[in-house]
Amino acid sequence: MATTSMETSSPLYAVVDLGSNSFHMLITRQLADSVQVVDRVKRKVRLAAGLSRDNILSEQAMAKGLECLSFFAERLQDIPAKNIRIVATATLRLAQNSAIFLAKAELILGHKVTVLSGITEAEYIYLGVAHTSFSASKRLVLDIGGASTELVVGHGFTVKKAHSLNIGCVTYNQLYFPNGVLSESNFASAISAAEFAIDEIKTEFCDIGWQCVLGGSGTMQALAEILTYRQKPSVLSLDFLYQMREQLQTFDNISTINLPGLSTERSPVIASGLAILIALFQQLSIKKLTLSNGALREGLLYEMLPGDRSVNIRQRTIKALSQRFHIDQQHAHCIQQQVNAIFTQLKIHWDLPGNNALDILLASCDLHEIGLLLEYKYHRQHGAYILTHADLAGFNQSERQLLVTFVSLYKGDIDQKIIDKQSAITSEHALKLLIILRLAVILCRRRKDDELPSYQISANGKMLSLSLSKTWLMQHALISDELRQENIHLGRLGYHLDIEG
Structure with missing residues (x-):
């Protein structure tokens, strides 16, 4: 370009x-x-x-x-x-x-x-998350640095509570893993010390509460990379942290750590960072943690840039990609309208997930043709590649995977393995949302708003019934044939599309 x-x-x-x-x-x-x-x-x-x-x-x-x-x-x-x-x-x-x-x-x-003071650092870390991660919920943000650990609870761009603890992966490495020795007792001492420090602020944070937990520091990124290497969702749980502790204890010294997926530059402080993270999970009763797209540097940057906080971060990302890759935004909007219409009619029949899952589905309407700028023949693969590797502020890794799933499968053969690989929602729900997208794309094939049909759609389990005007079907032979072809694709996955005209 x-x-x-x-x-x-x-x-x-x-x-x-x-x-x-x-x-x-x-x-x-x-x-x-x-x-x-x-x-x-x-x-x-x-x-x-x-x-x-x-x-x-x-x-x-x-x-x-x-x-x-x-x-x-x-x-x-x-x-x-x-x-x-x-x-x-x-x-x-x-x-x-x-x-x-x-x-x-x-x-x-x-x-x-x-x-920066500890509190100011914590606030900028939170702003970095707020500017780059989408969440309608109150969130707890964690950041483990070399000499301090920041905890912040906030909603939107408002910080509710922020604190900085003088515990970090470099200082704890020296204090509790002397000479790089890895042992059960060293881990226990480091975790205990971190828990003691966290205990002083635990009550005031837990009293505020949160709905999701995000973190983006090196320790969390390194652990998420191990999960990605294992082809698992990059969501950290306490069970996984315990597993990592056990695996690290199989090595005698930090210098001998050799874990698939763990970079050599992160190895020297992974044990101490893990100990602090285990203490945070245990003291704050954290169930799971997902990676954030930003932290301190992004907070400083976005506060320096001219911009409007009221603009939805996902919409800002989608708008930028649409302009950069010359996407037909009018056509994308048309497909969004049909997706909303079909979703509304099938929501009760299929017990469909709303809110975030629907938002990602609608984002896929905006971006499903992103690969067309490169070429038509493999544009779905190109689109999946672009969205896999682009900066997608407002989408965490699991949300990105779901978005890529929709874009790569919005037409043609449906690869169940791609659907199963995403972890944002269940495979069953992902397939149902994909079906909605695929039907909307077919109905908008003419790319003309005034040619869209009036229709009703219902479902009974895996049986779909789409009612269209017989006259309209006769006047739109290509779309009619596309719907029949879609029934073949869906049939391979156990679904059936009945077209009533």
């Missing part, structure tokens, strides 16, 4: 996060009301490992951090100063000699470094 002048002239924005475990630099530009990542740089500095028991940051740790910032400085020099945010978190909050490091850092970077 050719690059437009708007794309090349859009100003760049940069966020630099001097974390206790890693230093990150995120560079983006705003395109079509969405954010395009231009560059990411990440370095495992492990700054917190250089903190003494008296909270003095070692010369060696400072030197390693400053070297990393010299790399960042080269990239930042071409970005307007007003579009740059640089922040430091727990280690530089705690270090008594942080002023020495910060003075040298600002000299290298040519920009001010803001040391």
Whole structure:
């Protein structure tokens, strides 16, 4: 695709996060009301490992951090100063000699470094989730850093309660896994210490309550990647965390960890991060945790960008993709109308899931032709690939999988294996929603609003009855034949479509 002048002239924005475990630099530009990542740089500095028991940051740790910032400085020099945010978190909050490091850092970077308080960091983490994750419910957001762990409960863009604990995967690694030794007693000590710290705030958080739990820090991402490697839904449960603890204890030392799906750069702090996460699950009675699309850096970025918080994050993502891939939005809207009509008529008959599942189904109407820009013949496969790999703010991984399922199967053969692979809803419900989408697409085949029929549809188990005007069917021979072909596809899965005219 050719690059437009708007794309090349859009100003760049940069966020630099001097974390206790890693230093990150995120560079983006705003395109079509969405954010395009231009560059990411990440370095495992492990700054917190250089903190003494008296909270003095070692010369060696400072030197390693400053070297990393010299790399960042080269990239930042071409970005307007007003579009740059640089922040430091727990280690530089705690270090008594942080002023020495910060003075040298600002000299290298040519920009001010803001040391965030624990509460401010927690609030920005929450905003990063709010800007990039869709949820109509009150949510608990967790973030395990190198030297601190943030907990936030909020709804929409409003923070209800935020707290930062001085427990982190780097500091706990040194305290409870000395010399990298992995043992049952070391895990027990780390979990117990984390539970003790969490216990002080447990009641006030539990009293507020929440409906869903999200997290996006390195520990949670690493664990989710292990699940993905095993071809399982990337939803963390306490049982899975216990399984991981048992598997890690089969290794004598952190340096010998070799788990399929776990990156080598995350291995050094996976045990300590896991211990803290187990403590959070146990103390707060968490049943499951899903990954968020954003955290601290995204919170800082979106608050810097011009934008409107009232715009639904999913709609913003869909609008950006529709414009970028030149999707026929009028046709997509037509299909949405038919999906809503069929869904309404079948909801009681099929006990269909509403709310989020319906939202994803409607999103698939907007995006089902996203692959057409590449070519027609394999456009469903192209569309599935694009949606699998694109930045989809507002959709978590399981929601993305369901969206990809609908887009890849909206016409042609129905592969049950693809339906079973998604984990957002049951396979039965996913298939029923897919059938609704497929029927809507067929009925809109003319791509003309004034040619849409009046019809009734009902279901009795796997028996569908679609009542259309006989005259309309005769006047639309292609659509009539498509409906007969659809009955063949559905028949392979045990369903039957009866067309009454």
